Amino acid sequence: MPPIENITTLRVRYSETDQMGGFYNSRVLEWFECGRTEITRKLGVPYSEMETRGLFLPLVETHIEFVGRARYDDELRMTTRVAMFGRARVRFEHEIVHAANGAAVARGYTLHACLGPDGKLIRPPAWFVALMGL
């Protein structure tokens, strides 16, 4: 099955800029998180509810390429895709472009472990696997 996909938009905040005049690099990980929040909402179980149900998805690995600039107040369009990665991990792919012209800004993936409420590794619950479209 193809990965599940969602598109969301955001604007670069002033607080996200740095003295080089664009966005500071770590903000991309915060934007990726917004994409994960929205795709889980679209799937029907927002991540906030996943944690309430006892499933935590901390980031264990990420790779990011910064391929273009973006400035304060620029509108960005972020595409997020999600799929299981093996049996116990979840992989999100993220791509950020300028909403105005599609010019690339950043792309990368984040890999997440599945933890239970006690912080230990678990096999993802059945409801989650079903949600991920497997």
Next chain:
Amino acid sequence: MPPIENITTLRVRYSETDQMGGFYNSRVLEWFECGRTEITRKLGVPYSEMETRGLFLPLVETHIEFVGRARYDDELRMTTRVAMFGRARVRFEHEIVHAANGAAVARGYTLHACLGPDGKLIRPPAWFVALMGL
């Protein structure tokens, strides 16, 4: 004249939470900034363009009351009002409530100096004063 007003919404990001389970306090200043960005856009000259025109509005004073909690993914509604404060400063009032039920989260003001491109205090340009509705 009554102050000019704008309403915008936002969701608490995961990156904005802290270990106490709500949002970390400094995020409120970042949200207030989003409110300022949107009200200047509504007025017709987004703050990003103000800086391009050579007007900078750094924060010189703020007062904030934190009156209620908000959690990750809660939708918040922020009201921003702006008015000149004397002849050379601008004062924004900000109020944040839960979008769902109007319960108060935080409120406060931010006071801003008017600086020119060289970082020195200036009298606000005529176009800006007109924009502020004076």
Next chain:
Amino acid sequence: MPPIENITTLRVRYSETDQMGGFYNSRVLEWFECGRTEITRKLGVPYSEMETRGLFLPLVETHIEFVGRARYDDELRMTTRVAMFGRARVRFEHEIVHAANGAAVARGYTLHACLGPDGKLIRPPAWFVALMGL
């Protein structure tokens, strides 16, 4: 009794700058928090242990004046003072200056409620009141 006082130093991080070339305003609240962490450590019960003991001190009110600029990598010296504010709240005063020449950067206070583990207001425990020097 005079308030208890502690001095700590920090450097402006690149991630704390913004496109105006100095530090972004919300960082001051994060630096104030560092000052609170250090003064509680000096008092003998680091704030991390206070939370372990079931005492939480969320921010309920703050007032900040931004009185001078500071740039990336500037070394700053922060003075923190703490005292009870009435019977159930704690007030920290913070002052940040340039380490090199004492030039003022920012100053303000933060007012904190005393909460128990369930998030409800409590009277500060005896050990805490003793620690605060009352």
Next chain:
Amino acid sequence: MPPIENITTLRVRYSETDQMGGFYNSRVLEWFECGRTEITRKLGVPYSEMETRGLFLPLVETHIEFVGRARYDDELRMTTRVAMFGRARVRFEHEIVHAANGAAVARGYTLHACLGPDGKLIRPPAWFVALMGL
């Protein structure tokens, strides 16, 4: 030649935690930046001065593994290594462990382009190449 290395320490700030109880993932990129700041200072030309000299090193690629938890106020020890990567890019390797027991927290690299004051790619200046130990 072996890469140049520097070790620095930092404590997890309260503002860097999230509701899962550890540090929020994007903070690692901010800590890596602190490591780069310190290693350039040790090399004799702090990064702040590099920008003054007209050399900018924006992040173009990063890979991070999050291998262990760290909590508020934990003291962390960060090792930073730097070397040229080909003729026009600089690669930093970062490793963060608990200062108390050496337990791993995060590691990764950041790859940086060399830009001139106009934001265009440049060959690194001779003083910089010499500094990097080539």
